[in-house]
Amino acid sequence: MKLTPVDSKKEIEGSEFVYRGVTLVVARANNIKFKKMFREVLKPYKRDFEKGILDNDVAEDLMIGCIAKTILVGWNDFVDADGKKWQYTVKNAESLLVDDKDAMDAITEFSENIDNFIKASDEETKGKLLA
Numbered sequence: 718m719k720l721t722p723v724d725s726k727k728e729i730e731g732s733e734f735v736y737r738g739v740t741l742v743v744a745r746a747n748n749i750k751f752k753k754m755f756r757e758v759l760k761p762y763k764r765d766f767e768k769g770i771l772d773n774d775v776a777e778d779l780m781i782g783c784i785a786k787t788i789l790v791g792w793n794d795f796v797d798a799d800g801k802k803w804q805y806t807v808k809n810a811e812s813l814l815v816d817d818k819d820a821m822d823a824i825t826e827f828s829e830n831i832d833n834f835i836k837a838s839d840e841e842t843k844g845k846l847l848a
Contacts (some may be wrong), residue, residue, distance in 0.1 A: 721831065721835070722835055722836045723770075723831065723834050723835060723837065724834055724836045724837070727744075727745070727746060727803055727833075727834045728745040728748045728834050729744055729745075729748050729749070729750055730742075730744065730790065731743050731744040731790045731791065732827075732833045732834060734743075734823075734824070734827045734833070735781060736824070736827075737798075737820075737846040739792055739793075739795050740793040740794060740823065741789060741792045741797070741827075742789075742790050742791035742793075743788075743789060743790070743792070743824055743827050743828050743833070744787060744788050744790050744828065745787060745788075745828055745833075745834045746788065746828040746829045748787065748788075748826070749788070750786075750787040751783055751784075751788060754783045754786060754787055754811060755779070755780075757784075758779045758782065758783060761777065762775065762779070771793050772781075781814045781815060781821075782823075784810075784814060784824070785807050785810035785814055786807050786810075788824065788825075788828050789810045789814065789824055789826060790815070791805045792805045797818060804846060812843040816817075823840045
């Protein structure tokens with residue numbers, strides 16, 4: 718039984734999100750790829766994580782790496798505040814997430830909003846029912 722018509726393709730491949738004029742492609746938070754990757758990168762730190770003593774910088778580095786590989790999965794026409802054009806790569810995504818905390822917050826918020834990953838046909842139907 719399912720109540721929420723989530724588009725499983727969008728969960729992994731992402732939905733477009735325009736942030737400050739740049740179209741980012743953002744997958745759903747805690748998607749299956751993210752969970753799998755996070756479990757893997759956490760293995761060497763599992764004991765510290767379970768004890769609640771994992772260093773904050775280490776935790777942030779692990780999280781940013783996972784987000785750059787599984788949540789922020791692309792972008793189009795990225796021109797930064799200095800006018801430099803950037804192609805999407807995981808390394809560039811990591812740099813954005815580290816250097817621009819506001820972008821990181823916006824991406825995280827978008828990825829956690831289930832409405833961004835609903836099947837398009839159900840969104841259209843929902844709009845017609847509310848009219």
